[in-house]
Amino acid sequence: xxxxxxxxxxxxxxxxxxxxxxxxxxxxxxxxxxxxxxxxxxxxxxxxxxxxxxxxxxxxxxxxxxxxxxxxxxxxxxxxxxxxxxxxxxxxxxxxxxxxxxxxxxxxxxxxxxxxxxxxxxxxxxxxxxxxxxxxxxxxxxxxxxxxxxxxxxxxxxxxxxxxxxxxxxxxxxxxxxxxxxxxxxxxxxxxxxxxxxxxxxxxxxxxxxxxxxxxxxxxx
Numbered sequence: 001x002x003x004x005x006x007x008x009x010x011x012x013x014x015x016x017x018x019x020x021x022x023x024x025x026x027x028x029x030x031x032x033x034x035x036x037x038x039x040x041x042x043x044x045x046x047x048x049x050x051x052x053x054x055x056x057x058x059x060x061x062x063x064x065x066x067x068x069x070x071x072x073x074x075x076x077x078x079x080x081x082x083x084x085x086x087x088x089x090x091x092x093x094x095x096x097x098x099x100x101x102x103x104x105x106x107x108x109x110x111x112x113x114x115x116x117x118x119x120x121x122x123x124x125x126x127x128x129x130x131x132x133x134x135x136x137x138x139x140x141x142x143x144x145x146x147x148x149x150x151x152x153x154x155x156x157x158x159x160x161x162x163x164x165x166x167x168x169x170x171x172x173x174x175x176x177x178x179x180x181x182x183x184x185x186x187x188x189x190x191x192x193x194x195x196x197x198x199x200x201x202x203x204x205x206x207x208x209x210x211x212x213x214x215x216x217x218x219x220x221x
Contacts, residue, residue, distance in 0.1 A: 007092050007182065008131045010074050011051050014182030017044035017126055018173055019070075019099055023163050023188025030191045039164050039172055042116050044099075044186075048126035055217040057124035058198065062102035065216075067196055068189035069147040069155045069204055071140065072097040073166055074131060079179040087167035090179075094137055096129040096145070096206050097186050098214075103195070123219075126186075127202075129212040137209065140166055144207035145190065149200055157190020164188075 005013045021040035022028050050056055058065045076092030099120065106119035137143065140159060147155040164172070169185060179185075196202065196216045205211030 005182065007074060007076065010095075010131060010182045010184065011049035011128055014074075014184060015046060015180055016177075016183040017046065017048055017186065018177070018179070018183065019044060019120065019186040020164065020169055020188045024157060024161050024190045025163060026157070026161070026191035027189050027193065030193070039169060041173065041176070042120055044121050044126050047123050048121065050124045050127040050214065052129065052212050052214065055124070055215050056098070056100060056127055056196075056202070057217055057219045059102055059122040060219060061118070062105050064102070064104040064195055066101045066103045066193045067147060067149065067154065067202060068099040068101055068193050069145050069157070070097045070099050070186040070189050071143065071145065071159055071206070072128065073140070073170070073185045073187060075179050075181060075183045075185070076134075077181050079170065079174045082171050082174040084167045084171040087170035090170060091134055091166075092181075093131050093133045094140060095131055095184065096204055096210055096212060097184070098127040098202070098204065099186055099189060100125040100127070101193075127212070127214050128184075129210045132206075132210050143209070145204070146207065147192070147202065147204040149194070149196060149202055154194050155190060155192035157192070159187075161190065162188060
């Protein structure tokens with residue numbers, strides 16, 4: 001009989017990282033994009049996970065890597081075509097996440113009408129905090145997120161400013177793809193995204209809940 005897989009270490013066995021773009025109006029404005037009527041979705045590989053204690057690796061093909069601070073929603077059971085009213089019943093907990101983005105590559109992909117895979121889905125592109133059980137966050141739409149680079153405050157936002165709510169996002173995604181236990185949904189970033197370079201230190205947190213710290217490095221290859 002297989003040993004149980006602890007949700008507290010979801011990054012070791014969770015299969016899918018599903019990301020939502022353009023979910024904060026202030027970030028949409030800073031990117032000079034349009035607010036859409038449905039969520040923008042993209043995926044990261046499970047090899048994108050970076051638990052605290054490991055380093056964020058900058059892809060060799062990018063010269064402009066940005067941090068994007070996001071609340072992650074960890075799924076507690078298999079979810080297929082979940083009604084919005086029942087969506088929170090499928091949530092096991094949360095994690096603070098970074099959607100590291102090769103911005104120069106993304107800009108080029110946008111110009112060419114290509115998918116964002118090269119910009120979003122590289123190894124070590126999804127740093128994550130410790131798992132936070134659902135019971136410790138009674139209202140995920142009432143959180144304050146913050147991020148500093150080398151001690152300078154870069155991002156600060158409130159989850160109450162999301163365009164699409166977490167239940168809506170879970171329901172929407174589960175009607176497209178089946179979500180499994182241990183999968184995570186990144187729910188979008190507030191304004192203030194910006195570049196990082198080698199040897200930078202990123203600190204981020206959910207006020208009063210959890211914090212994390214990472215160094216930025218270049219891969220050896």
